Amino acid sequence: MGSTVLMVEHDADTIRAADYLVDLGPSGGRGGGRIVASGDPATVLANPSSPTGRALEEEHAIARRRAPLGPSSEHIELFGARAHNLKGDDLRIPAGRLTVVAGVSGSGKSTLVRQVLYPAARKALKLEGPDPGAHDRLRLPPSIGRALAVDQSPIGRTPRSVPATFLGVWDEIRKLFAAAPDSQVRGYTTARFSFNSTTGGRCAACDGQGVVSHEMSFLPDVTTPCEACGGGRFERVHARREVPRPLDRRRPPPHHRRSRHRIQCASQDSQPPRHDA
Numbered sequence: 001m002g003s004t005v006l007m008v009e010h011d012a013d014t015i016r017a018a019d020y021l022v023d024l025g026p027s028g029g030r031g032g033g034r035i036v037a038s039g040d041p042a043t044v045l046a047n048p049s050s051p052t053g054r055a056l057e058e059e060h061a062i063a064r065r066r067a068p069l070g071p072s073s074e075h076i077e078l079f080g081a082r083a084h085n086l087k088g089d090d091l092r093i094p095a096g097r098l099t100v101v102a103g104v105s106g107s108g109k110s111t112l113v114r115q116v117l118y119p120a121a122r123k124a125l126k127l128e129g130p131d132p133g134a135h136d137r138l139r140l141p142p143s144i145g146r147a148l149a150v151d152q153s154p155i156g157r158t159p160r161s162v163p164a165t166f167l168g169v170w171d172e173i174r175k176l177f178a179a180a181p182d183s184q185v186r187g188y189t190t191a192r193f194s195f196n197s198t199t200g201g202r203c204a205a206c207d208g209q210g211v212v213s214h215e216m217s218f219l220p221d222v223t224t225p226c227e228a229c230g231g232g233r234f235e236r237v238h239a240r241r242e243v244p245r246p247l248d249r250r251r252p253p254p255h256h257r258r259s260r261h262r263i264q265c266a267s268q269d270s271q272p273p274r275h276d277a
Contacts, residue, residue, distance in 0.1 A: 012056055016041050025051040072097050074141035078120065083133025084111045091117065095141050114149070121147035170194075195233060203229035 009015060021044045023037045037047040045053035072094030080088045086108050093099045101109050111133065120138040122129030125147060132138075164170055174190040177183060183192070192201035195208035202208035205228035214222045225231040 015052065015056075016045075021045075021052075023047075023050045023052045025049075027051070069097060074143055076117075076121075076141065076144065077139040078117050078135060079138070080136030081112055081116045081133065082135060083116050084108065086111055086116070086133075088136075095143055118147060118149055193234070200235070202234055203232070204235075205229065206233070208233050 007014070007018075015021060018041055021037075021039065021041045022035060023044050025032055025034060025036045026049070037044045037050040037053075044050050045056060047053055074095040076091075076093050076095055078091040081091065082088045085106075091112065101113055103109050115130075116133040116135050117138075119130045119132035120135060121140060121144070123132060124138055124140050125144070127147065129147075171190070174193040177193045178188055178190045188201075191197045191199060195202055197208075203210075203226060206212050206226035210226055210229065210231045210233040211223040212226050214224065216222055226233075229236065
């Protein structure tokens with residue numbers, strides 16, 4: 001169409017498919033900012049000064065160093081998958097191996113894996129899960145003990161969930177805080193120390209985020225530390241608790257030292273002046 005398209009891209013296939021490639025480097029930060037190579041992709045990637053060319057070559061070297069595992073002795077077999085546009089074909093994939101399901105958009109990849117195979121495997125293992133799509137039967141080898149789905153959806157109730165949420169680490173931390181003597185006196189439960197609790201505990205100004213996001217027209221959003229909690233994510237009573245300083249028993253309190261000083265001065269003033277012979 002005659003348009004000029006300029007892309008900032010890291011995808012290897014897109015880089016190789018470009019008509020013209022400009023490579024910046026030679027490193028990041030202060031070590032960057034130079035155009036180290038430019039031209040058609042084949043020329044640039046073959047240039048020893050190109051950091052992108054070296055990275056892609058190392059990528060191929062790593063792939064070549066990977067030892068093949070050989071054929072698998074066990075297989076997962078799905079027969080007669082008919083959900084949506086699937087035509088009842090049988091699927092047979094090796095167990096204990098990395099299998100990639102490819103195809104054009106709308107060809108049935110997600111239907112086959114996410115809506116038929118995965119729910120059927122969960123059901124066969126007597127695990128909770130959605131009902132599988134239409135199929136005849138599934139055969140799992142004895143070595144398969146569980147079935148998990150890993151995707152880009154949040155692993156918790158909110159997008160700010162982290163792996164610690166999925167592993168239950170926060171649960172143990174909340175139990176530890178709830179068992180503290182101060183928490184027992186105030187009647188705090190584990191919910192009080194949850195970032196998602198709406199009954200008190202988390203900072204109400206930032207909803208437990210620690211930062212406040214500001215929308216900018218035509219620019220990326222800007223985040224700033226929450227002024228209410230100072231980034232602590234909880235109410236001030238939790239985020240900034242004053243710890244009493246231990247008393248130093250080796251020195252008397254300041255007012256005692258001042259009183260002693262006054263007494264000593266008074267006693268010295270009360271003494272009659274000395275007359276030297």
